[in-house]
Every structure is written in C-alpha cells, then in structure tokens.
Amino acid sequence: METRSTPYRIALLFNANKSYDREVIAGVGQYLNSTRVEWDLFLEEDFRSRISGISDWNGDGIIADFDDPQVTATLSQSRLPVVAVGGSHRHASGYPDRLPYIATDNAKLVQLAYRHLIDQGLPRFAYYGLPPSPDKHWAAEREHAFAELSRADGMELRCYQGLPTSAGDWDHAVEQLMGWLRELPKPIGIVCVTDARARQLVQACLLARITVPEQVAVVGIDNDPLAQLLTRVPLTSVIQGTEEMGRTAAHLLHQMLHGVDHSGTRVIVPPAGINVQASSRHLPVRSPLVMRARHYIRHYGCLGIKTEQVADYVGVSRTALEEHFRRELKQTVHQALLQHKLETARELLTSSPLPLSEIAVRCGFTSLQYMYAVFRREYDLTPKQFQASHRISDVDGATL
Structure with missing residues (x-):
C-alpha cells in the first residue's frame, strides 16, 4: 500500500443539525480514531450540506447523504471516489448504479417497533408517517414496511400521514391529528416514522386527553436526545445503526482511496436496538379512573x-380511587406516586450529572435524607450506591 506525505482531503456532505446525520459523522470519526488513517475532513461551518461548487472541489473523496435528491444528482457522476449513505430501498432501482451504498434498514426499524408493541400485549396498531416528499423516500419505505407487517398479520391497515410541520399550519395539523386519534379504537399501539412525529403525537394525545400509554402506546425512530428532552412522556424509540453506517462508509472509502473497487457494493445496516421508555409500556387497565390518575401522576x-389532588383531578373521592387502584394495580395511589418518583430518580441517577440533592428535589422528595431512606427500604441500597453500581455495570458492558 502506497505511503502518502499529506492527509487525504475528504468531504462529509451531511446536514449535521440532524441527529441521524450527526451520528453517521460520529461513526466516521470513530473509524478514524480506531485506525491510523489521517484525513483532512471538510464540513460546512454551520454543519449544513451544500453542494454548490463541490464539483470543482480539489479533494480526494466524499461521503454523502444520498437521501437528498440534489446530492444524488450532483455526485452520481463524480470524478472522485464517493460513498453514498441513506435509507434502504425495497426495489434495487432505488440505489445508485455504480456507487457503494450504506443504508439504514427501514423495514427492520419498523419491524422492531411493531414487534415491541406486540410484546406489550396490544391488540391493534397504527402508523403515523409523513406526506410524500422527494427528499423523504425513507418515510415512504417505512410506511410500506408497516403496511406489509399489518397485512401479514391480517390486521386492519391504519396509516395517517398528516400535514407537514410549519408554523402557519401547526394549529390545523394538530386539530386533524387529534381527530384521527379520537377515531382510533383503543387501546392501540402507534409506530411513528421519526421521533419528531412521535413527539407531536404524544402532544396531541395530551391535548385530546388521551392517556399514553394506557390508551395509545407510542414508539418513534431515531432515539433523538432532543425529542426526548422535549417530550413530557419519556419516549420509546428504535435506535438506528447510524454509527455503524459511518464506520462502514469510512472503511469502504479508505479502501477505495487505495485502489479497491467497491462499485455497486450495498451494505444494509440493521437497527442497534430499542430504547424502551414510558410511552410504550402498556399495562392493560380497564378502569378509566385509573387511566386518568396514572396520566396525572406521570x-x-x-x-x-x-393522593387527594389525584382524586380531585379524576373527579372521585379518595376512597373510590383507592378501591380502583387496589383492584386494577394491586397498589395504593400513594404507592403509585412513590413508584413514579423512584423511577424518575433511577433515571436521573444513571444519566444525569446533577448532584444528589438536586435529584431529590426534582423527583419530589421532601429531602435528600428521605430519598435515602426510601432507597434503602425499596432497594437495600443508598442512591449513591445505586448510581455507582449502575456505572460499574455500564463500564463492564462496554468492555465486552
């Protein structure tokens, strides 16, 4: 293999303002950090993908987002080595003829979400997608995948594309979405084309006073941290294999720069897993009073x-609500409140750098000492011991 005195100049044409693109780029970076490869990477300063002038760019290779039709049209005949990254296609004609293509497996993304909802015991399913758009073929692929799964299981097909997201049409879009949600039979599990759509769906459920996940269980795709942060009900989401896509793309381009022919190579990358949160943890509950109470507690x-405030919200006496909770959940309202606080505390202890005193306040404990007492009683551990043991497990798991 030839030696080179200067690094290869590589352009990454992605919209890195999106979580998906950032993670692909992170995968490229991981490949470079784990090898001796030295590349001089070019990205736009504002992390957007711009192709004007790219044909005249004096570089050595390109990794680009081929979900963008303009990128596809510009780079399909590039004089430079190009690795395409994008969504999978059910028809071979959707892929570029001669370029290597690294794809996220749209069918398996939807399948993982669908099977998770089945595992939650839900009897019926629906899909919330996006209107047709030339730069969102992946959305059509995911909707088709859901339709195939529904037909294979003999289920009634329920798909809703809604309106594009824009400030001017927002109120109208939400009203239409709420109308669709009200007409759906309950309980139901809904697969959303992205986390952004899942977040909108959860908001519409809250406005329509539809409980999540008792009446509508929701799964998104992307595992986008921003969508999680902006969703009042923690969002279950399928994790795309985006970093693996970036690593694979960098590996292929590295070989191409040294003469290896990868023309027509296709690598379809499956999802990395699913992050299960409250939005899909469907616990069948018959009592509408318990549904509303759990919604309020969440x-x-x-x-x-x-407990009195929960009963006031539901509109019944404390005694009546307690009876419904014991019958449905085998616990008191107070226990349900405490369980919610503990679940929130465990999440913050394992994912947040906040001090323990701040975590206690955020979880609704009257003091840090009280949180310690509850943890010792419920888990035979202090919050600090729980935090330390979880972090040790994470480190051990990372080395496997």
Whole structure:
C-alpha cells in the first residue's frame, strides 16, 4: 500500500443539525480514531450540506447523504471516489448504479417497533408517517414496511400521514391529528416514522386527553436526545445503526482511496436496538379512573402532589380511587406516586450529572435524607450506591 506525505482531503456532505446525520459523522470519526488513517475532513461551518461548487472541489473523496435528491444528482457522476449513505430501498432501482451504498434498514426499524408493541400485549396498531416528499423516500419505505407487517398479520391497515410541520399550519395539523386519534379504537399501539412525529403525537394525545400509554402506546425512530428532552412522556424509540453506517462508509472509502473497487457494493445496516421508555409500556387497565390518575401522576408526580389532588383531578373521592387502584394495580395511589418518583430518580441517577440533592428535589422528595431512606427500604441500597453500581455495570458492558 502506497505511503502518502499529506492527509487525504475528504468531504462529509451531511446536514449535521440532524441527529441521524450527526451520528453517521460520529461513526466516521470513530473509524478514524480506531485506525491510523489521517484525513483532512471538510464540513460546512454551520454543519449544513451544500453542494454548490463541490464539483470543482480539489479533494480526494466524499461521503454523502444520498437521501437528498440534489446530492444524488450532483455526485452520481463524480470524478472522485464517493460513498453514498441513506435509507434502504425495497426495489434495487432505488440505489445508485455504480456507487457503494450504506443504508439504514427501514423495514427492520419498523419491524422492531411493531414487534415491541406486540410484546406489550396490544391488540391493534397504527402508523403515523409523513406526506410524500422527494427528499423523504425513507418515510415512504417505512410506511410500506408497516403496511406489509399489518397485512401479514391480517390486521386492519391504519396509516395517517398528516400535514407537514410549519408554523402557519401547526394549529390545523394538530386539530386533524387529534381527530384521527379520537377515531382510533383503543387501546392501540402507534409506530411513528421519526421521533419528531412521535413527539407531536404524544402532544396531541395530551391535548385530546388521551392517556399514553394506557390508551395509545407510542414508539418513534431515531432515539433523538432532543425529542426526548422535549417530550413530557419519556419516549420509546428504535435506535438506528447510524454509527455503524459511518464506520462502514469510512472503511469502504479508505479502501477505495487505495485502489479497491467497491462499485455497486450495498451494505444494509440493521437497527442497534430499542430504547424502551414510558410511552410504550402498556399495562392493560380497564378502569378509566385509573387511566386518568396514572396520566396525572406521570405528569405531576414529581411536583409533590398528594393522593387527594389525584382524586380531585379524576373527579372521585379518595376512597373510590383507592378501591380502583387496589383492584386494577394491586397498589395504593400513594404507592403509585412513590413508584413514579423512584423511577424518575433511577433515571436521573444513571444519566444525569446533577448532584444528589438536586435529584431529590426534582423527583419530589421532601429531602435528600428521605430519598435515602426510601432507597434503602425499596432497594437495600443508598442512591449513591445505586448510581455507582449502575456505572460499574455500564463500564463492564462496554468492555465486552
């Protein structure tokens, strides 16, 4: 293999303002850090993908997002080595003829979400997608995958594309979405084409007073941290194999720069897993009073509310609500409140750099000492011991 005195100049044409693109780029970076490859990487300063002038760019190779039709048209006949990255196609004609193509497996993304909802015991399913668009063929592929799964299981097909997201049409779009949600039979599991769509769906459920996940269980795709942060009900999401896509693309381009022919190579990357959160943890509940109470607890349980406030929200006496909770959940309202606080505390202890005193406040415990006492009683561990043991497990798992 030839030696070279200067690094190869490689352009990464992605919109790195999107979580998906950032993770692909991160995979490229991981490949470079794990090898002796030295590349001089070019990205736009504002992390957007711009192709003007790329034909005259004096570089050595390109890794690009081929979900963008303009990128596809510009680079399909490039004089430079190009590795295409994008969504999978059910028809071979959707792929570029001569370029290597690294794809996220759209069918398996949807299948993982669908099977997860089946595992939650849900009897019926629906899909919330996107309107047709030339730069979103992947959305059509995912909707088709859901339709195939529904037909194979003999299920009624329920797909809704909704309106594009824009400030001017937002109110109208939400009203239409709420109307669709109200007409759906309940309980139901809904697969959403992206986390952004899943977040909109959860918001519409809250506005329509439809409980998540008791009446509508929701799964998104992307595992986008921003969508998680902006969703009041923690969002279950399928994790795409985006970093693996980036690593694979960098590996192929590295070989191409040294004369290896990867013309027409296709690598379809399966999802990396699913991040299960509250939005899909469907626990069948017959009592609408318990549904409404759990909905209220999920949103306000860490704000110091008491059993009486939950009963007031539901509109029944405390005694009546307690009877429904014992019959349905085999626990009291107070226990349900405490369980919610503990679940929130465990999540913060394992994922947040906040001090323990701040975590106690955020979870609705009256003091750090009280949180310690509850942890010792429920888990035979202090919060600090729980945090340390989880981090040790993470480190051990990372070395396997």
